[in-house]
Amino acid sequence: MASAASPSAPGTPARTQRTPGRARKPRQAADGTPAAAPRTSGSGHAERVFLVQTAFAELGGYAHGPGEIAEFTGLDDSVVYRILQSGIYQRIFERVDRGLYRLRTSAAQLAFTALDHRLDGDITQTVLRRLREATDGGLAFLYMVAPFSGAQRQCVDMAVGDSDLAELGMTPRDVLSVTRSLRTGASGRTILAYLPQVLQQRVLAEPVPDQAGPGVYRDNDALLASLAEVRDLGHALGYEECMAGWNSCAAPIIWDGSIMGSALLLKPKSVMPQPPEGVVEATKEAAAELSRRGAARPSADGA
Incomplete structure (x- = not known):
């Protein structure tokens, strides 16, 4: 964008x-x-x-x-x-x-x-399951920019095994109020980092969701600094941002130069106090694969 x-x-x-x-x-x-x-x-x-x-x-x-x-x-x-x-x-x-x-x-x-025919469920499931396997059972999610709001996100696919919302300590209401915000979580900040300034300012003007975790960025200057770091590193690390007890890593999904979403890897803080290099690289590779899959392709005749 x-x-x-x-x-x-x-x-x-x-x-x-x-x-x-x-x-x-x-x-x-x-x-x-x-x-x-x-x-x-x-x-x-x-x-x-x-x-x-x-x-x-x-x-x-x-x-x-x-x-x-x-x-x-x-x-x-x-x-x-x-x-x-x-x-x-x-x-x-x-x-x-x-x-x-x-x-x-x-x-x-x-x-x-x-956007029609850019990705299908089989492709995203394959990539997310591979990410889950590469991170020893981490919870893998695909977040995309919400189609009816240019400054929110929604989860469109996941590979979580037998896990459910109860295991994450979240209710469906929490999911709607916390994980849709681009202020919260590694996946939200990853998307926010690549949005136009007008949309970034819109998000910064929003309040932090009440149900957000203790690690959420509440200061806008600190949040903006984190966005610059995301662009520099190509990924974001989240420490109990969306919910207490869970850390995460996310990387951007970009099609034709526009941010479309992010791949997220989530693990308990007790298991992953600091995302290791292997988790970071696996998450970035998953996002890169989804970026490649969704990128425009030239027609067969080269037009």
Whole structure:
């Protein structure tokens, strides 16, 4: 996923309209450096349409006006306005208030179509069972970004043998309130580390779940520092973050440059006070395999 420029307050509609001719601020890449200016040659119109679509995702928030999008993309106000109006008829954008627009839910259908056939249950079970065997009976989980919330996660598969929630000391309610948060656990922080800044800020604004474990990050500065470490090391270690008595290791699952989820290995603290190198490497290999399996493949004719 592409990172956005410095975010505004999450969920706050931006209503400021820019007057024609006003100097535009350059777009910024994830590291804060100016991004490349939009190309204007060749298929220039198509590229401008894609820039406007991408702006909604990178800016975050509820809705945006043509002036704000023009400021972000470097396009003229009139060009942005025409693209938005055309997109309304094409069911890509919708006007939610006077001068404010957002992506229609039909955009989600494109995402679901893009994800179709990327992974199946047989593949994920094979990878997770292999991870469980490589870690002497660790509990292996596959977490993915929740499709109806860009800042949460959900468990979509697991290899836990005969274990159940009671063994973990958790109820179904705990699972919904604790493990869906990206603030808690190695798997949550692993996903959070690779999300755009606008979504990171949204998560940081959320309270820590009441049922979280004693090792959860409660200070946002410490949490942000841990995200940088995840990106540097390529994995996260969790010490009683989601629940007391359990430690974990997680690694990112990335498809086509976008974070999609994480592979998690969980073991009792009494058995694994510190995840050994073998556990770390096995978890990273499982995540790498799921990343390879889900990555886009060129067609048979090389197109």
